[in-house]
Amino acid sequence: MGVTTLDDAIRRVRFEGWCALDAVIPPDQVASVRDEVVRIGEAQRPEKWDGRDHIDALINKTQVFAPYVTDHRLLGVAEALFGPHVRISMTHGHTQAPGYTRNNWHGDWPFSLAQDSIIKAPYTQRQPVHVTTLWALTDFNAETGGTVIVPGSHTAGNSPGGDLDYDQYQPIASERQPEMRPGDVLVIDSRMWHTNGTNHSDELRVSMAVRYAPWWLNVLSIVPGLAEYEETVRRRDGLRAHDVMGMSQEVFDALPAQAQRLFQHMLVGQRVPSAEEVLDDA
Ligand SMILES: O=C(O)CCC(=O)C(=O)O
Incomplete structure (x- = not known):
């Protein structure tokens, strides 16, 4: 794959809906990230394993990849589409064993048909409202089961399980x-x-998957413990999604300063000053 410049990347994501960026993690540093994802996947693996580890809220479990989420092309694409106040909505780790087979076509939250608090189809807006980035930590190709995409489908107006007569x-x-x-x-x-x-x-x-959102997209509804999330859990008879976890001060402090602003909306347990303190400061 050739080098993709920032200008190229912005143009391609805007018009074609996708691009691939080379060496966001430098080749000599990939092993440490890959080994962490494998380690965490193995640690949570159930006895009866279906061949795939799906690690929710990866950033809460390891910060080893945090220096790369502010890569100038990744952030450049997100800021070109969303403006300067970008957030990271979700982080996931994935492993797939030899023989693990293809899943269903889908769009991601907030366009997923499988989740609450989604944007309803038909998606009429031209403006992207969420960007998914999928990070190869081993080779991605037809042999290894690299991600498959349908170029142009970002303008289809619905997810494939919707009303478009496509079999997922x-x-x-x-x-x-x-x-x-x-x-x-x-x-x-x-x-x-x-x-x-x-x-x-x-x-x-x-x-890994790292997902970027603009400041105006409501991510509070996917953070457990916050009222909007808990309300959706009540509606779903207690079924809880674990894609995101509130972030402790300790984890937050372990992030590189540049990455902190992308995660600060998830920081929990902050001290709230009393009304007297606020008045004293005034
Ligand atoms: O593992 C893949 O190639 C696709 C992952 C995916 O669909 C997702 O994280 O939304």
Whole structure:
């Protein structure tokens, strides 16, 4: 894959809905990130394993990847689309064992059909409102089951499980499976239809997802403990999603200063000054 410049990346995500960025994690630093994702995945693995580790709220469990989330091209794309007050809405780690098969086409939150607090189809806005970045920590290609996308589908107006007469489980003629090296990152408009490929190799496929949102998109509804999230749990008979966790001061302090502003909306347990203190300060 050739070098993708920031200008290229912005143009491509805006018009084509995706691009791939080379070496967001420098090749000599990928192993430490990959090993962390594998370690955490193995530690939470149930006895009866389906061949995939899905790690929610990855940033709360390891901060090893935090220096790279402010890569100038990643942040540059997010800021070009959303303005300067960008946030990271979710972080996930994924591993897929040899033989793990392809899942369903989907768009991501807030366009996912499987979650609450979503934007309702038809998606009429031209403006992207959420960006998903998928990080290859091992080789991504047709053999290893790299992410498969349907270029242009970010303008389709609905997710494939919606009313568009597409089968979520059938291949689509125009699909693509971009080849990426460890440390490369696939950037997609979250409306874009995508899924993991089948891992035909004999190696574990390892990746992360880091999702970027503008300041005006309501991410409070996905943070457990906050009123809007708890209200949706009540509506769902207690079913809790774990994509995001409130962030402790300790984890927050462990982040590089540049990355802190992307996560500060998740910081919990802050001291609230009393009314007297506020008056004293005035
Ligand atoms: O693992 C993949 O290639 C796709 C991951 C994905 O669909 C997601 O994180 O939204």
